[in-house]
Amino acid sequence: MGKPTGFMEYSRKVAGAVPPGQRLNGFYEFRTPLDLREQEEQGARCMDCGVPFCQSDYGCPVDNLIPEWNDLIYHGRWEEAFHRLMKTNNFPEYTGRVCPAPCEHACVLAMNDPAVTIKENEAAIIDWGYEAGLMTPRVPALRTGKTVAIVGSGPAGLAAADQLNQAGYQVTIYERADRPGGLLMYGIPAMKLDKKLVQRRNDLLEAEGVIFRTGVDVGRDISLAGLQREYDAVIIASGATRPRDLSVAGRDLQGVSFAMDYLSASTRRVLDPSREIPSELSARGKRVVVIGGGDTGNDCLGTALRQEAASVLNLEILARPPLERTREMPWPTFARTFKSDYGHQEAQAVLGEDPRLFSRRTLRFVGDRIGRLRGVETIQVRWEKEPGEAPRPVDVVGTEEVHPADLVLLALGFTGPEEYLAADISLERDGRSNFRADEKTYLSSVPGIFVAGDARRGQSLVVWAIKEGRGVAREVDRYLRGFSELP
Structure with a gap:
């Protein structure tokens, strides 16, 4: 806990930000953190709640010791807070920036007042740790002599690599992109997660002994069976990277693209200014329509505005969320209420x-005579629900409308890992097309091949990927040695 009466004395205060209209001149992080004294006051708001639901199944998936490090920063004991944080989370510099903070939704204080700023306290601790010189290479003193290959360098793969490397294994990560990091590098825009932070952490892992092999597409450049023969164990942490498509008339028009292709092209340009964005993936001067209202859709809005789009529009088939919790989302569950993110x-x-x-359903894409996109036709829907059935959208006749568009970005989520990745081994898949793996051991249908992260459980959060990476590392260690002391 923090100060016993802190939650009554201090109001919630979050980091500031460059005003929305003034930060569109570049892809830089625009948050302005609180100073240490202000952050300590926020730590003081952590109350003596008895049962910290922030650490429950409704809260933090990686079991962060939240009340403990809130109390430590309240007392100004930042180094101790750093060590407590690093016990459970390999990459708090990422979760402290991009996590939707289920811990705050489950905060006991949030029953009646604004939640403790858990997410920002976490970011403040790790940023302090870097500035204090505490994030230095930890090279294992002993090696087991055993090797592990990891397919994919997103948060699940990186977390598994970090844990196994510290346990003495020689870990090699295979990444099909030209830089490691997965969605941390190319899926999340730089203004939301500075790529220098990602590179800094990757450099640290490399200095500790993790080997990165970039530009290698497993399933095409090298087979999974080949990795199985070469390494003592293989972990698939490739993510769920197959985008969900929208099968409507006009889908093949020039100007309809997947959101992740668009965001990746933009980030490649940020990382290498000499690299041109393909014209079909540039929003400059275009009327942009984003279909899909999640985090990726919001990221597309912010990116398009920085590319000087003529206009942006976001279409969402779901109804507008309520402003406050309803009976369908009671505390401490995640509150899917209406919010305005940075792009909005x-x-x-x-x-x-x-x-x-x-409440807009896409009917078709409208094009000109030479196959170029010119608009999106939609119809309004109302959501109906019969007892015992899932809600379903019903078209509202007469509400058809065509929205002008030169670029449509499909941000509809993902349907599972790439089909070709394990074609030579034929791993079993579950009903959602993810690779089937045991809930406890992470073992796939093929001995020696483990699966973790979105490739196993489907599209999810960075913090869940880290949890999966830590879990699979522990099970690989147990598989290879017969026991494990990894947390």
Whole structure:
């Protein structure tokens, strides 16, 4: 806990930000952190709640010792807070920036007042740790002589690599992109997660002995069976990278692209300014329509505005969320309430209105005579629910509308790992097309091959990927040695 009366004395205060209309001139992080004294006051708000639901199944998946490090920063004991944080989370510099913070939704204080700033306290601790010189290479003193290959360098693969490397294994990560990091490098825009932070952490892992082999697409450049023969164990942590498509008329028009292709092309340009963005993936001067209202859709809005799009519009088939919790989402469950993220705020500042249209189903894409996209036709829907059945959208006749568009970005989520990755071994898949793996051991249907992260459980959060990476590392260690002391 923090100060016994802190939650009554201090109001919730979050990091500031460069105003929405003034931060569109570059892809830089625009948050302005609190100073240490202000952050310590926020730590003081952690109350003596008795049962810290922030650490429950509804809260932090990696079991962060939240009340403990909140109390430590309240007392100004930042180094101790750093060591407590690093016991459970390999990459708090990522979760402290991009996690939707289920811990805060489950915070006991949030029953009646704004939650403790758990996410920002976490970011403040790890940033302090770097500045204090505490994040230095930890090279294992002993090696087991055994080797592990990891397919994919996203948060699950990196967490597994970090844990296994510290346990003495020689770990090699295979990544099909030109830089390691997976979605941390190319899926999340730089203004949301500075790529220098990702590179800094990758460099640290490399200095500790982790080997990165980039530009190698497992399943095409090298077979999974080949890795199985070469290494003592193989972990598939490739993510769920197959984008969900939208099968409507006009899908083949020039100007309809997947959101992740668009975001990746933008980040490659940020990392290498001499590299041109393909014209079909540039929003400059275009009327941009994003279909899908999640985090990826929001990232597309912010990216398009920085590329000087003529306009942005966000279409979402779901109804507008309520402003407050309802009976369907009681505390301490995650509150899926209406919020305005950075991209929505920026569009509001530039265009003068919220860019989102809810309860809209896409009917077709409209093109010109030479196959170029010119618009998106939608219809309004209302959501109906029969007892015992799932809600379903019903078209509202007469509400058809065509929205002008030169670029459509499909941000509809993902359907599982790539089909070709394990074609030579034929790993079993579950009903959602993910690789089937045991819930406790992470073992796939093929001995010696483990699966973790989105490739096993489907599209999810960075913090869940880290949990999966830590879990699979422990089970690989147990598989190879007969026991494990990894947390």
